[in-house]
Amino acid sequence: MGSQEEDHGVVDAGDPSIVHLNVGGILFATTIDTLTQRDVDSMLAAMFSGRYRLHIDSKKGTVFIDRDGTHFRHILNWLREGVVPSLEHSSYQELLREAEYYQLVGFIESLTTAVTKKEEEDANKAEMTRKEVIKCLHSKRVRLCGVNLSGQNLSKLDLSGVDFSHARLINTFFSRANLHLANFCDSEADGANFHNACLRESVFIGACLRGSMLAGANLQSANMQDACLADSSFCEADLRSAHLQSADLTNANFSGANLEGANLKGAKLSGADLRLANLQRAFLRNVDLRDTLLEGANLVGANLQGASR
Template sequence: MSNQPADSSSIVRLSVGGKKFSTTVDTLTQREPDSMLAAMFSGRHVLCQDPDEGYVFVDRDGKHFRHILNWLRDGVIPILSDSAYSELLREAEYYQLLGLVDGIHSVVSKKREEDKDELDSELTRTDIIKCIQSERVRFRGVNLAGLDLSKLDLSFVDFSYACLKNVFFSRANLQCAKFRDVDAEGSIFHNATLRECEFTGANLRSALLAGANLQSANLQDACLIECSFCGADLRSAHLQTADLTNANLEGANLEGANLKGAKLSKANLTGANLQRAYLRHVDLRETHLEGAKLDGANLLGAIR
């Protein structure tokens, strides 16, 4: 255990989820000086090191950590599949590498623009912007697959029954929008405002909703398999009978949320706030609840 500042050129050994890496303090601190990694090796924090081999252990999946290091060394965004970009984005957000987060968004947006013809969207981003200037907007049943709709004000828009596969909604204002029975598999809602949205029956499989504001949103009967809700605000959200199998809700705020009948098999709720959440008869046997807050939660009949 050490909190001594290291020489910028000194070698650092990291064990990330069991995968071992070697780099320098300079690499970890120079490109992203405000990141978690830079803070770890600033000398201000106590680090847990293996006494024999000197590895600093980081409790994260090491699958994409080489891309993290390559970014810090050279500022290079790797060429990956859409699903791998979602995984790398999750890691970049965890380590607070804001430059890498923006770079991934830029690459994904450009890639989807290039693939737009293949996705055969009926409208363009420009068409959407023109439409939302009108008083009441409805895109019910429209194919918008692959569009970049990031940072737009789409509040109260009705997208019900639309094809929204791989749509980029990052940082968009979607308050009170309707997504009833949409197919939004693989879409990105990173840091989007989704307060009081309706997602009843929606397919959001593998969607990225990290950091999104979903207060009082209705996600009843939604397919949320393998979704990422890391750090999302789900206070008072309606998740009855939603399928959250393998979903990642690490650090999410689910205070007062209703999860009656929800499927949580292998879901990650590490550090989640479940105070006063409704979890009656929910099967929690394979759910990761390390550090979760369950004060006042209704766990009557829950299986743990």
């Protein structure tokens, strides 16, 4: 083994702690402390511990590392300050491979967390803006089936008859929109806002609207069979003749809602609030109402055969 200065590739005689690196043809300058102190069990810490002979360019005095140098600056920034960069998904994967090569356990854990967060952000990122949706409506070529519109503001738009089936509508705003005859079959609309929207004869079969806001909405004759509507708010909503068979209405709030003639056969109503709701002639056959709030509800003419109260 050569001298410590040779082993560390030092070219700055005035400061023996400085190291000059050539990583795949890209030059870097850093210190031995940076390379060894944050992750003492890494390959870099071992390389510059003084225990191993390094590949040094005798002319330039640089330590050569045979790796792609594109992402090595991110490696150094992590070693210096613990910084995780903001990158595209593909770049994260490339950097993760480099971190694994250098055996930087802490960086690998942080990158893995960042990749997971990026994937979640990409999954919730809307594919179309409000302006693009309006343009689509004007062109009369409405193809929104399966589209990701999560978080978009589509309030007050005329979306009557639009097919949103299989669409991703997480936290999308539809307040005061005209959604007459709209199709939301099998859509993901958790947290969506339909406040005061017109949803007459709309279809939500198999849709997931957990925690959604439907207060004041017009849902006359809407079909919400097999939909997940747990924790949603239907306060003062018009649900006359709505189809809610086998829907999950756990902890849903129907206070003051009009459910006259609605069909709730097989619906899950545990914890639901039906206080002051109009349930005249509603179909509640074999429904478990034991854990629901029914104070002041109008049950005149309701079919309660086999219902548990």
